[in-house]
Amino acid sequence: MKKFAGWTLSTPATLVVVAFLILPVAATFWTTFSTPNGPLAPYFAFFNSNLRRTVLLRTINVSLATTAISLVIGFLTAYVISRTPGWLKSILIIAAVFPLLTGVVVRSFAWLIILGRNGILNTSLISLGITDTPFQMLYTQGSVIVAMVYLFVPLMILTCVGVLESIPDDLIQASSSLGASPTATFLQVILPLATPGLIVGAVLVFTGSFTAYATPQLLGGEQVMMMGTLMYQQAMVVFDWVSASTIAAIMVVFTIAIVLVMTRVARRLNPMAV
């Protein structure tokens, strides 16, 4: 009995994951292989469609831009936070956690108010005399990227603060007492040690952007369709479930491949592991 205690206790959760996640997702994959036109037909259809290829490339572009911007902003901000003393540091961390725990809809809606045709940015620009006619900012790739960066910068900041705090202070002190300038210490000690953690953070942001729905829906609309919004449209508007399943499968394969490859790269780049 005692031998199986571990199994007994983990069985309910295991069953739930197998029954309601693994099997349904496998069934979705299966749909794409069992069409009358042959096993890979839906994938050929996907990659033969100009619209769909554009959506896939756009999703990759937006996700890469979001990841790059979030990485730079997040890391530099986290660097400053980790060097801030006492109470000010707590306030900065609170200010980063608050948006993180606020829902995606609320955070995307905020940008709807700012970037709208009669939004705050346009009315300010007009009243400042910079422009006479409002700019079309909503439903552009730029507005989606801005809102996505807004979504993921807090996550990046917190990940990077965690990474930077795990770097032993001795190493940084050793570096400067051996005569390295702050810039040299940053580039030659801190950055290499932080790289594996940064990759993990970047992967989180990339996969999050790649599979996002609410933000591209609210700020991109039909004009800036991404994989998530295209999948929703195929499933719930067009009711083409084979096509939606194909997009789902491409999304899963893409994100899992990125996670596997990048975590391996991160492990190899870890200077502490050598």
Added chain:
Amino acid sequence: MTRPVHPLLIALTVLVFIFLVGPLVIVVGSALSDTTYLTFPPQGLSLRWFENIFAIAAFRRTIITSLQIAFISTAIALVIGIPAAYALNRHRIQLPAWLSTLFVLPVLVPELVLGFSLLKSVATGFQVPIFPALIIGHTLLVLPYVVRVISASLANFDFAAEEAAVSLGSPPLKTFFTIVLPNVRSGVIAAFILCFITSINDVSISIFLTGPGISTLPIQILAHVEQFFDPTIASVSVLLMALTVAVMAVVERTLGLTFLAK
């Protein structure tokens, strides 16, 4: 410990925090505006848009549905997730390594894919009604948080205390409830609150599972925004932000906010 930081970096940090906090301040401001359109800074202060939330039946209904789903799915996730986290820590040797990966799968699989698959297999295939289907989806959504937070709490627990109780004749279940659980109480509270807020805010799973008559608050917000552009949504957002403040206070007292960075 404090070393000088380049002034340019400090300037960048200030800008980043304006970028982070500014939009939320704008939402609060426009929620208080007396106008029928969204504007900032608010013109005339009024709470009428908050009253308007409760005047709209769809909002009243979806707020209640969202709360119910968050409570029920969090409770289920705790009931199945705590024993699993306990087993992963206490009986690590007899369990295969992939089991812990299994419980983080819901994080690895995109939520949209999970939502669509549940719609296809569970809601359509097995004709499961909307409400239980939403419960299933949200339970999967929050289960990884339970396993992760409880595992982190159990990592600091000395199982020798449990063994002492058992060797003194305490039955296993009683030992669990009187020795183990009280020691991870703060973890349980934190897990509950994190699951709750995650469920309340979910869009990607619910968007596929909600249907005629039953919807959740974020889905109702999306639907409302497409038709009306009045400050009602800003007011709902302020309510959700108030919930976030409460959640943060609890997390800070139990795990410490830096836990979220790990």
